[in-house]
Amino acid sequence: MQILADENIPLLDAFFGDIGTIRRMPGRAIKAADVTDADILLVRSVTRVDADLLSGSRVRFVGTATIGTDHIDESWLERNGIGFAAAPGSNADSVVEYVLSVLSVYAEERGIEDWTRLSVGIVGAGNVGGRLRQRLGKLGFSVRASDPPLADDGEDGLDDLDDVLTCDVITLHTPLTRTGDHATHHLLDRTRLATLNEQQLLINTSRGAVVDSEALRERMRQEAPPWLCLDVWEGEPETDPELAEAAWLMTPHIAGYSQEGKIQGTERIYQAVCRYFGLPVRKSSGQYMPEPPLSKLSFTASASTQEAARVAIRACYDVRCDDARFRSVLRRPVGEWSTGFDRLRQQYPIRREFDSVKIQLKSGAKDLQQVFKALGFKLKQK
Ligand SMILES: NC(=O)C1=CN([C@@H]2O[C@H](COP(=O)(O)OP(=O)(O)OC[C@H]3O[C@@H](n4cnc5c(N)ncnc54)[C@H](O)[C@@H]3O)[C@@H](O)[C@H]2O)C=CC1
Ligand SMILES: O=C(O)C(=O)[C@H](O)COP(=O)(O)O
Numbered sequence: 001m002q003i004l005a006d007e008n009i010p011l012l013d014a015f016f017g018d019i020g021t022i023r024r025m026p027g028r029a030i031k032a033a034d035v036t037d038a039d040i041l042l043v044r045s046v047t048r049v050d051a052d053l054l055s056g057s058r059v060r061f062v063g064t065a066t067i068g069t070d071h072i073d074e075s076w077l078e079r080n081g082i083g084f085a086a087a088p089g090s091n092a093d094s095v096v097e098y099v100l101s102v103l104s105v106y107a108e109e110r111g112i113e114d115w116t117r118l119s120v121g122i123v124g125a126g127n128v129g130g131r132l133r134q135r136l137g138k139l140g141f142s143v144r145a146s147d148p149p150l151a152d153d154g155e156d157g158l159d160d161l162d163d164v165l166t167c168d169v170i171t172l173h174t175p176l177t178r179t180g181d182h183a184t185h186h187l188l189d190r191t192r193l194a195t196l197n198e199q200q201l202l203i204n205t206s207r208g209a210v211v212d213s214e215a216l217r218e219r220m221r222q223e224a225p226p227w228l229c230l231d232v233w234e235g236e237p238e239t240d241p242e243l244a245e246a247a248w249l250m251t252p253h254i255a256g257y258s259q260e261g262k263i264q265g266t267e268r269i270y271q272a273v274c275r276y277f278g279l280p281v282r283k284s285s286g287q288y289m290p291e292p293p294l295s296k297l298s299f300t301a302s303a304s305t306q307e308a309a310r311v312a313i314r315a316c317y318d319v320r321c322d323d324a325r326f327r328s329v330l331r332r333p334v335g336e337w338s339t340g341f342d343r344l345r346q347q348y349p350i351r352r353e354f355d356s357v358k359i360q361l362k363s364g365a366k367d368l369q370q371v372f373k374a375l376g377f378k379l380k381q382k
Pocket of ligand 2: 008044045046065066067068069091253255256257345
């Protein structure tokens with residue numbers, strides 16, 4: 001079988017080497033002429049997969065090693081009998097940990113001694129939002145979440161979007177959808193953005209177009225704008241210079257880029273290919289997960305819970321490093337920004353999830369134990 005794949009999908013040979021001949025291309029460069037002879041197309045979020053790309057090709061299966069599917073015309077694939085799979089959940093913990101890192105830095109910069117005093121509003125309570133809600137709830141934060149599709153399905157405990165927008169921190173975790181009762185395109189529009197103030201932080205790790213960028217630019221120019229953390233950008237890899245200037249933290253769409261997240265993304269589409277073509281599943285992500293560079297952290301009984309949590313979160317992932325790398329790209333001429341955006345993603349440093357690190361504590365340190373468990377670390381008693 002001929003497999004055409006985005007070169008940024010990790011472990012292509014390890015997972016797909018036995019299944020077919022692999023041809024790699026930069027995802028943004030994949031065009032109709034490239035897919036004509038492919039049986040399987042494997043993409044990430046930067047390849048638009050639709051009739052323009054696939055009509056006339058012999059592609060029988062498309063896999064995207066991502067959670068988001070807004071770049072795929074799924075109904076066209078279905079109408080044309082082409083198999084499809086995404087990678088739901090694969091990098092959800094990575095995004096959750098990105099948000100935890102942002103929260104820890106935000107609390108420190110605002111001089112908030114106890115970060116759990118921040119109320120957090122989650123928009124979209126699926127894999128990412130739901131896991132974030134759970135971790136924050138266990139840590140003792142007051143959390144609100146809005147998710148109309150889940151509410152329609154009878155899920156309790158959800159709030160209206162307008163209530164969620166009154167929280168100290170608002171974090172977006174919806175898919176990007178343009179049709180249906182609960183479409184999210186420009187969900188945060190001019191009216192909703194007008195309700196936010198300088199005591200609030202808005203985090204967007206969903207898709208750039210879930211927020212109306214033009215309205216956001218306007219809001220950031222007005223009195224008392226909210227603090228802003230952007231990982232995703234409407235029109236990326238282009239970066240809006242005015243939003244870049246206004247953002248407190250900014251990163252080039254890497255919230256989901258933990259090593260676990262990326263390898264599990266490949267694993268999910270490998271499993272789907274095997275199912276689709278009736279092949280045995282012989283490989284798993286665990287086989288290929290390298291040893292983490294940091295495996296253990298040890299705290300004495302004298303560590304305060306706040307400080308210990310801060311140290312552990314940032315030892316695993318400090319969002320300020322990604323912010324600094326992105327800002328260094330944006331100091332170059334504007335014409336080089338989009339290639340810089342993609343280069344940062346392609347050459348992303350190794351980042352491991354919290355549960356790759358064992359936390360060693362003195363027995364009896366109950367508060368610390370609870371906090372680390374809630375954050376998602378593994379515990380080891382001394
Ligand atoms: N920045 C990054 O690196 C990453 C971004 N993402 C983005 O995050 C999105 C969410 O990921 P998951 O939680 O795994 O997806 P998911 O599908 O598990 O959950 C999404 C939730 O949003 C809800 N939702 C839909 N419309 C809504 C609306 N109008 N208002 C409120 N909630 C609504 C759905 O009912 C669902 O519960 C992905 O679709 C993707 O676009 C995902 C992974 C990495
Ligand atoms: O999984 C998703 O959805 C994401 O947003 C990915 O983390 C984005 O990664 P790329 O596909 O853009 O490499």
